[in-house]
Structures are given as C-alpha cells and as structure tokens.
Amino acid sequence: MSDSKPYDKPLPTLDDANRPFWTAARQQQLALQHCGDCGEPRYPINHVCPHCLSDRFEWKTISGRGTVHSSIVFHQIYNATFTGDVPYNVSLIQLDEGPRMISNVVGIAPSDVKVGDVVQVVFDPVTPEISIPRFQRAG
Secondary structure: OOOOOOOOOOOOOOOOOOHHHHHHHHOOOEEEEEEOOOOOEEOOOOOOOOOOOOOOEEEEEEOOEEEEEEEEEEOOOOOHHHHHHOOEEEEEEEEOOOOEEEEOEOOOOHHHOOOOOEEEEEEEEOOOOOEEEEEEEOO
C-alpha cells in the first residue's frame, strides 16, 4: 500500500470513445482523433467531424506544443477537493495542430502565465489509469 494520499478530485469516466486519448496520455503522449476523410484533428472527441461531417477517424499522436491563448487564476474554491490548490490557473492552450485545449500551466506561479507563452505538454499521473495533460513553458 502506498503512503501517498489518493487522488480525490473529479476524474473522467473512461469509455470506448475516450479510452484511446487516456491510454496515450498514460504513455506520455498527446493523441487526438483525426478525420478519416479530410484529415483535420478533432477535439474535443466527437463521433462526427466538425469540418466535413464524416464519421471516419483515426487516433494520431501530436506534438503537444502550443501557445497560451488565455488564462485565468482561480482564487475561489468551487470544489472542496481543490482547497489545497488555490490559487491555480485554468488556461486555454492553442495547440500547434489547430484545436484548443483547456488545461493548466504548471511549474510557474499561476499569475506568471501569460498570453503568448509557448508551452509543451507534460503528464500528471494521478491514478494508475489516468495521466492528466498539463502544460509547462517550453524551453
């Protein structure tokens, strides 16, 4: 038995649609659906392509690089499980491959996250099944 405290924050429910995303994250890779017809990346996960309406897709690993599009620092506790984390940032990351992903920028003070910061994905292994993609400044 581990001495570490169990992860008590909300977690995704794994299902057939999102399991490839979380399996890749567990392997330290960021993978997105890509349309099987037009090739566009599809995020969030969806059963149909928002560009051409195809239902065909495949999972592909992407670079995990991006730019901070916007960021906000939370000081209010909206969920008691985050009590020890405030203040923290919630940032919208413009991925180099096109989609935007909501996450956190880690490794710096929440108020030091700036629009335009170039970031790279890192993975936070919070349970044996789930590693959460977060971002840190690149370089």
